[in-house]
Structure formats: C-alpha cells, structure tokens
Amino acid sequence: MDIQSFIGKTPLVELKTFDVPADVRILAKAEFMNPGGSIKDRIVRYIVDDAERRGLIAPGATIVENTSGNTGAAIAMLAATRGYRAVLTMPDKVSKEKQDALRAMGAEVVVCPTSALPDTPDHYVTRARTLHAATPGSFMLNQYDNPLNAEAHFRSTGPEIWDALGDAVTAFVASGSTGGTISGTSRYLKQRKPDVRSVLLDPVGSVYHRYFHEGVVDPGQIAPYFVEGAGEDHLARCMDFSTIDEVLRFSDADAFATCRHLARREGLVCGGTAGANVWGAVQVARSLSGPATVVTVLPDSGGKYLSKIYNADWLTRNGFETGEIRALEPTL
Template sequence: MTVHTSLLSMIGNTPMLKLTAFDTGPCELFVKLESQNPGGSIKDRVGLAIIEEAEKSGDLKAGGTIIEATAGNTGIGLALVAVIKGYKIILVIPDKMSREKILHLEGLGAEIVLTRSDVPEGHPEYYQDLARTIAAKTPGSFLANQFSNPANPMIHRTTTGPEIWEQMDGNIDAMVAGVGSGGTITGLAEFFKEKNPNIQMVVADPEGSIVADAVIKGSFSYDGGSWLVEGVGEDFIPDNLNVDLIDDAEVVTDKEAFQTLQILIRKEGVLGGSSTGTLVAGAVKWCQKQTSPKRVVTFICDTGNKYLSKAYNKSWLHDNDLLEVETAGNVTDLINRRADQGDMISVSVSDT
C-alpha cells in the first residue's frame, strides 16, 4: 500500500462505479467518483494544474496571492493547493452557494468575497468581473481564471480522460459532462475524439442555461434564467468551451436533478452534490433515447457533504418545490414543517 507524503499526490485516479438503480434503456451507465478527491470534487485537478502551470510560467511567485471567481469547488481545489504551498487566496463567490462550501473555504484560510448571483456578465457585481477588479488592485496577485486558463482543459485531457479510457478498457460510447468553466468536457473531448471520433460527447445542462441551445441549435439567447444546482450551467460561452467538439445535449430541470440525488443516496449509497444530480439525470435521459446498447460514463462531480443544508434537507427541498410530497387533501397540506413527520424548527431567545 502506498504511503503519500503530500495530499496533492492523492488528487486523481478516482474509482469507477456501474449504476444499477436507474432505467437506462439499452445502455450501461458508469460514474467516475470524483468526490473521492482530497478536496471532495473534480476541481481539485484543476486547482493543482492552474497553480503548478502558473508557477512554471512565473505568473505566480512565492508569497503571491491567488484570486478566482468560483462556484465553490474550484475555489476549494485552489485553496487546498494554496494552503499546502503557502499562498494567500481570495475567492469571489456568488451568494447562492451552499453554506458548507463557504465554511470549508474559510477552514482552509481563504478570504471570501460574496457577490450577487442574479446579475449578468458585464455587471460590476458579477462574480468574474468583481474578481478581475480585485486582481487589478492587489499587488503580486495571480488571477486563476478557470474560464480561460488552458491548464483547465489540459488536466482533463492528460489525466481524467486517460483514466476513464483505462478503467473502461477503451470500451466507451458516450461521455456526459456539465459545463461550468467548459474545461472538463473540452479536455475530455480532445482526448476521446483522438482515440475514437465516434465517441459521443454530451452536455447535461440545467434548465435556464444557454449551453444546450448553443450545442443543439447553434445559437443562444440568455433570458435571465436561473437554476438551483451549483457549478454547472452558464449564461455565456466560456473561452475554454469548444462547442464544436460536443455532439448532443440534455436539459435537466432542478426537480429532476435533486430527485436523482435522492435515488443515488437511497439506492446506490452515493452522496453526490447538486451538479451530480444534473449529470446523472442527463445521462439517464440520453440513455433512454438510445435504440442500441451503449456504454456511457458520467461523473459524481463532488461530495454531497457540501450540500447537506440544501439537497439533503427536506424543508429546503419542500420550500423550493423540489420534493414529491403526498397530500392528504386537507388543511395539514399547508403545514410546511411537521413534528409528526420528524421535522423540527429551532429558535433562540434572540430570534424575533
């Protein structure tokens, strides 16, 4: 058994699992458990790659400050590497992100700047614009810029893709991934299309995001849509996303995503994050449309430990109309949190 001398050497080489709890039509569906990375997500790979490439190029020097706009997981990946290597890190995060992610980042010593999640690119409070502003005002800073940094797709082309190819013995027909920064699906597509041009690259996209339209229709228009899953879906096409390498897309509603998480935990024992719900639901929908057997791979992108107060909280799911609830047809249906069903509300003497 290998004994590691640094947590960083434990990033990658995550296990593969075949799912059995879903109706996948004629297909077999496999998930790569990126939740098993040290920081709990696929973004550990990206954090390590971005920092090491910046060190090689001289863009990041000893004592420097790393700055990034992130939905949380890239921030955790960057902060994990930063704390081990001795860098300061400032992260700009949209206010819809889970409290668990923010606490994790604070535990790693990151400085957190919360900003609005309801404004488009170009607005001064849009998380990427705000990160650029902070970087411009911070001496000795390095803007990680996962949306344009070539180290992002590179790490998936050189590690994630080859790992999947080896685990599947080269027998893979389709790969389903989400788009946040675009690096995962682009890097994977670059690798798989070189191995076999017939491997289908499929985007699982939240309802309200523009990526599926860009893939299927070749054009898109953002109409202010929003979604509750974190880390996937966009209102623009990131520089790191090569749409020409993507073959198909599936749109997944928030309700479909969060209900898929319930099946994963209750029937497969897999505790996945919210974007995992989108990917697995999208993969299942794509599988069900197929007319011949195919071997399909997607990801458990991150651990659900970061979403316990949301994705695994019955009251939050109920409040956001994401839970299928049996109704009694009387006034008890109006009671949100019921003691007879084990629900609980806590208050302190200072609450009003």
C-alpha cells in the same frame, strides 16, 4: 506524500438501479474522492503547477479566482500547502457548507449577488478580475477562459477513463460551467475512438443549450436556477463546442430527484451536478441498444449541500418534492 499526491485516479462506480436497456451500463467516476472533495482539484493543480514553472506566481503571492465553490476549495487547499493567500469570489447561491469550508482553510470569501448580470461590477467574475487588478503580484486562474482547464482533463480524466474501459466507451455525459471537463475529456476520448458520443447537460436558465442549437446567446433566456457548478450566463471560452455532439437541458427538479435516487438506492450522497450528470446519462442510455457503456462524473459530495438539496424544509420552501422519488422519465 502530501495531500496533493492523491489527486486523480478516482474509481469508476457502476450504477445499477436505473431502468435502462439490457446490456447498457452506466459508470460514474467518483470525483468526490479527490482530496479537496471535487473534480476541480485536477484543474487547479495543473494550472498552478504551470504558473509556478513559468514564474507567473511568486512565493507568498495571492491567488484570486471566481468560483461556485469547488474550484475555490481546491485553491484553498493548494494555497494552504504551498504558502499562498487565497481570495475567492462566488455567487450568493453557493451553499453555506462550501463557504465555511473555504474559510476554514484560511481563504477570504467575497460573496456576490447571483442576480448580478455579466460584466457588471457586482457579478462574481467581474469582482474577481477587479480584485486581481488591484492586488499587486496576484495570480488568477481564469478558469472560464483558460485552455489549461480543458487540457488538465485531456491529460488526466480522459486517459483514466480510456485506461479503465478502452473501446467499450460509447458516450461521455457531463454538465458544464467552464466547460473544462466536457471539452478536455471528450477531446481525448474522441481522439482514441472518434465515434464516442459527447453530451453536454445544461440547466434551464443557462445559455449553452440555445447557443449550441441556434448559435444565439439570448440575455432574456438567463434565469436563476439552484444547481451549483453547471451552466452559465455567458459563454466561457474554455467550452469547446466542437468536441460536443449534443446538448440536453435539465431542470433543478431533474437533478435533485436523481440525487435522492442516488442516495437512497445507490448509497451515493452527491452534489446537484452529479444528479444532473446521472439524469443525463440515464437519458442517453435509454437511447442506446446494448452492448454500450455510458460514462459520467460525480463532481462532488452531497455533504456540501446538506442544508439545501438534502434538507426537506429547503426543498419544500423552493417547491421541490421531498417524498417518494418520482420516476426518471426519458426525454430523448
């Protein structure tokens, strides 16, 4: 079997060191165990397989995509094994570890300013579209607006959770950037059990929280934040708000403090979105009375962020705590 055969069927890990009500469990799907190191392996294989079946991509073609790193890693992995060229654009806040891993697999990395506004030439999404248009025979996954992104989770992540837990699932909690994970997984779980609660986590500085609650996208609300792979400065068409019951806002400090808790008390060194997801799962768990099961995902490993969120100097420079882990206070 080749490396792609090991995508999916990741284990559920029970988190036992958080202060939640009795008989309320938190389970996290260890997506960093996918061969490309993240949950994005699922969508890349699904979309590329579909493109090959439909003749949208020819042998030796170029795959162009905008990414915060994990989709890029999955593309680079598949490109290396299937004989494609990979050209990947990303904002400059993406960790050096992620960028170096992409280059190691032969991908061309185009770094764009995080501060670039949507639809401007230097924005990483715009740059990818420009490169795609200028490269004959290239293929773009278009992960932010491609419905196959959510469909990949509807056909894999959701069924895997249901097969493991069935009717015991009370809530599914996940951050979102493209919206594929939360939309596809929630849609599947709600088809099996309509009262499953779906909660999207959105970082301060992203547009989704206000859009969900007020139907407004306010450019003045867009602000830089450090967590990679969560939130957006524009509405991704892949994000299906009809599958979502609530949107909670988290801060970088919430996510990074939870990362440290996971590492030091659960033995799980995970990325910032995993910290955000578990922080949110704890908030939801504290709003429930047992028996109940809250499920989330750990999208990637902390090995990609050792120079950032696990580096004391970086944390101190950017105003984050580095000492004893602060209490994770309930916000619901």
